Amino acid sequence: MIKIFGFPLSPFVRKVHLVAAEKGIPIEMVLGQPGKPSAEFLAASPFGKIPAMQDRDFALSDSTAIVTYLDALHPAPSITPGDAQLRARAIWFEEFADTILIASGGKVLFNRFVGPKLLGLPGDEAMAEQGLKELEPILAYLEAQCSDGWLTGGDFSIGDMAVAATLRSLGYIGLEPDAAAHPRTTAWYDRVRARPSWGVVAQREAAVMERALAR
Numbered sequence: 335m336i337k338i339f340g341f342p343l344s345p346f347v348r349k350v351h352l353v354a355a356e357k358g359i360p361i362e363m364v365l366g367q368p369g370k371p372s373a374e375f376l377a378a379s380p381f382g383k384i385p386a387m388q389d390r391d392f393a394l395s396d397s398t399a400i401v402t403y404l405d406a407l408h409p410a411p412s413i414t415p416g417d418a419q420l421r422a423r424a425i426w427f428e429e430f431a432d433t434i435l436i437a438s439g440g441k442v443l444f445n446r447f448v449g450p451k452l453l454g455l456p457g458d459e460a461m462a463e464q465g466l467k468e469l470e471p472i473l474a475y476l477e478a479q480c481s482d483g484w485l486t487g488g489d490f491s492i493g494d495m496a497v498a499a500t501l502r503s504l505g506y507i508g509l510e511p512d513a514a515a516h517p518r519t520t521a522w523y524d525r526v527r528a529r530p531s532w533g534v535v536a537q538r539e540a541a542v543m544e545r546a547l548a549r
């Protein structure tokens with residue numbers, strides 16, 4: 335079975351889990367001990383970042399590289415549209431999630447949740463406030479992009495999974511889409527959450543997070 339290393343709170347790990355669930359690919363989730371990376375994990379992730387993957391003798395890190403591998407291995411259902419513009423938009427939304435939304439949201443998430451609640455580190459509230467300020471135009475952009483269907487304007491894609499995976503992480507600090515402020519984003523996010531793949535990933539994550547927060 336394909337091993338996916340990494341803690342499910344990470345949006346990058348969650349993205350890989352969602353793609354595997356959409357495609358019906360069974361995975362083994364390998365959590366690892368924070369601060370004590372195993373040799374197997376480091377062999378798959380030379381810079382110690384999560385997620386990483388081991389599929390028999392093939393090791394790989396980076397969520398985008400891993401989902402590209404999974405998509406090539408199991409093409410159906412596709413997560414990358416065939417149409418040139420739709421495919422480009424799917425990759426854009428993945429990039430938007432992985433580099434823009436998380437860069438600002440991560441400042442709030444780390445300083446209000448990961449540091450104080452999971453790592454026993456004090457949060458930097460000024461940094462969290464800065465992240466919140468940065469998020470305003472980013473969430474406004476997302477709201478303007480959401481319509482009745484999926485983000486690209488075509489089928490459900492890696493773009494939807496990446497953005498929803500990142501918003502879920504922000505849910506740990508109460509920042510999941512709010513119907514009053516961002517109604518179109520909320521409706522789109524609810525559609526993503528209604529998918530069976532989301533249920534599978536959320537259930538697995540809830541069990542891990544419950545144990546982590548009880549420690």
Ligand SMILES: N[C@@H](CCC(=O)N[C@@H](CS)C(=O)NCC(=O)O)C(=O)O
Nearest residue numbers: 344345346382383384385396397398
């Ligand atoms: N571009 C990478 C980003 C991975 C990443 O930054 N993961 C974070 C967790 S959300 C991490 O491993 N942080 C630990 C570190 O940087 O040492 C991907 O898509 O997988």
